[in-house]
Amino acid sequence: MKKLSIIFSFLLFLSCSNQVNEIKTSSNPELDSIQSLIEIAKDAKELSVNERLDYLKDAETKVFEIDNDTLRLNKLSDISLAYKNLKDSSNFRRSNEMLARMSKSSKLYKTLGYSHWDMASFHKSYGVLDSALFHYKKALNSFEFLPRDSSSLSLKARILYNMGQVQDSYKDYLGAEQSTTKAIQIFEDLDDDKRLYANYNLMGIISSGMKKFDQSLMYYEKASEYLMYLDEKEKNDAIWINQNNIASTQMKMERLSLAKASFENLLADKNLETNNPKMYAKALISFAYILFKKDKEYERAKDLLKKGIEITEAQNDITDLARPYQFYAEILAEQGDSINAIEYAKTSYTTAKETYNNDRSLNVLKVLTNLDTKNAAKYANEYYSLSESIQIEENTKRDKFARIRLETDQVIEENQVLTEEKQMWAGAVFGLVVFGFAFISIVILYINNNRLKFKQKQQESNQEIYNLMLSQQGKFEEGKQLEQKRISEELHDGILGEMLGIRLILSGLNEREDMASVAQRADLIEKLRGVEEEIRTISHELNSAAYKKFHNFIVSLEDMIGDIEQSSGITCSFTYDSEVSWDNLLGDIKINAYRIVQEALKNCIKHAESQRVTINFQPVGDNLQLTIADDGVGFDVNKGRKGIGLKNIISRTKKVKGTVDIDSKKGTGTTITVTIPARFIELNVMEQTQTANA
DSSP, X not given: OHHHHHHHHHHHHHHHHTOOOOOOOOOOHHHHHHHHHXXXXXXXXXXXXXXXXXXXXXXXXXXXXXXXXXXXXHHHHHHHHHHHHTTOHHHXXXXXXXXXXXXXXXXXXXXXXXXXXXXXXXXXXTTOHHHHHHHHHHHHHHHTTSOSSHHHHHHHHHHHHHHHHHHHHTTOHHHHHHHHXXXXXHHHHTTOHHHHHHHHHHHHHHHHHTTOHHHHHHHHHHHHTTGGGSOHHXXXXXXXXXXXXXXXXXXXXXXXXXXXXXXXXXXXXXXXXXXXXXXXXXXXXXXXXXXXIIIOOHHHHHHHHHHHHHHHHHTTOGGGSHHHHHHHHHHHHHTTOHHHHHHHHHHHHHHHHHTTOHHHHHHHHHHHHHHOGGGHHHHHHHHHHHHHHHHHHHHHXXXXXXXXXXXXXXXXXXXXXXXXXXXXXXXXXXXXXXXXHHHHHHHHHHHHHHHHHHHHHHHHHHHHHHHHHHHHHHHHHHHHHHHHHHHHXXXXXXXXXXXXHHHHHHHHHTTSSOHHHHHHHHHHHHHHHHHHHHHHHHHHHHHHXXXXXXXXXXXXXXXXXXHHHHHHOOEEEEEEOTTSOGGGBOHHHHHHHHHHHHHHHHHIIIIIOOSEEEEEEEEETTEEEEEEEEOSOOOOTTSSOOOHHHHHHHHHHHHTTOEEEEEEOTTSOEEEEEEEEOOBOOOOOOOOOGGGOO
């Protein structure tokens, strides 16, 4: 009977593992109520974020009252995605992990795949591409268990497309090409013309990265055949992107006449500058470079480059500024203006380093090596050092991606082997009724399955360790504050109480008639009272400090100012309003304010010959006012061109929609006042569905 029970359980396991048909959601009041709460959390922008999260938590509570596993997990998947869109990473991770665990336990592979898909998108948005690729592969593995139909095939192809994007980002071109080719094969079988455009466009980008420019052009031309299938609101941008890709590839192939004609055709569209200024600026810069290289139209090329730089700066997109600065430097060099050419090339190099644009950094270092002969050796060494570090990093990333791909493929193969073995032994049980042999086989399969689960658990544990490392610093600061509060309580409740008792005893002894004793004890009592007040003051200060917010932004500024003060010998004074929630400022305000202070202090050291600098950061109405004043030699702000340092300060101020005022005269020092609109973190929620991940 025991053997029969085991065989029955085994057959039931086989039946459940192959069951992937999901129950369609039927309309009922319970589900409608949950869906309404989710929709309010997603769309009610008039509510605060906390209020919307409360609605989402209510929906999550109601979800667990649903009896049907499929319906419950489908709604939990919607809730997890809503947490992600509301930027609540803690609740998103928690609900996503719970969804994955429950989906895996219930063998609902579609929701399991969606949970890994959402986690991959989460990591991708934060630039953690190896973790993103890992979860994309897990999603693909889950979708492999679904019945082979158009829906499951489309899901797998969309995952493959996303994997191709991630692999291309880290120059794993072979892996990216393989993933995208598989996606194209599926979409062609499904006649999904809209998604074929994006996939062929990605293949063009991958081929360009591998320097296969003829092949890249072929893919871009192929992508253009599918433009007609896009929606009207998508079509214009897609046409512009396709034309720019073709023209840029022709430019890389040094087919300058064809590239010039392609860019002229693109720039002739009057709607481009209005509707897509970023694309317009890129095309304008490329066209200017062709005019310089092919037609030697130096002045026209410089005018177009200046216009492209202005448009790019207006878009607050520093990532695209290194390229036009380099082109401008090359034109100036060919005109014989070596001094200004070197300055523009240095600006390009600085911008490329700030934006981690390694390819542009290498290009500019080549230009500087040729232009600045005095420092040619230095630039050459920087070039070779950067090139070597890039190569090492790329090899490391490719190896890591290859390991992820290999390990995941092994998991797929092992799952397939296990499935085939289960089916084989089930047939043997029914055909031969060899109960003992079936029992041994089941035990072996159980052991193998546990080993596989252990390997998968190790992968998940590695990710969990990484997440715990990220939160370690926050827990350290929390512990420090708790210890500070504990010391405060010990001072107040322990030492202070004992000293109070001593003072009361001495007060009783003070009633003696001996005048010397009275005077001496009175003096001791007064001293104890002073010590008591001092300890009370320290206790209150410690207790208050335990609850003050630790400002990483302010600490970063203080560290930077202190380092400059120590290395330069000038005296720096930094004041700020401690009531302002500095760490909740938007990220672009913090980084640009930091760089403005850094740039101003560099000017004080290099040009102003200052002895003392004061920095003040205070709220003024709805704005924040940053003031940097020095006692240096000063300059006439109405005469002469501004240096790169001041230009950088002005440019960074514009990026955060602020204003800058420079007050200086020769011999009276300089005061720079930057006024920035005070903008703090506020979550933007975009309506998003799971099926839009591709």
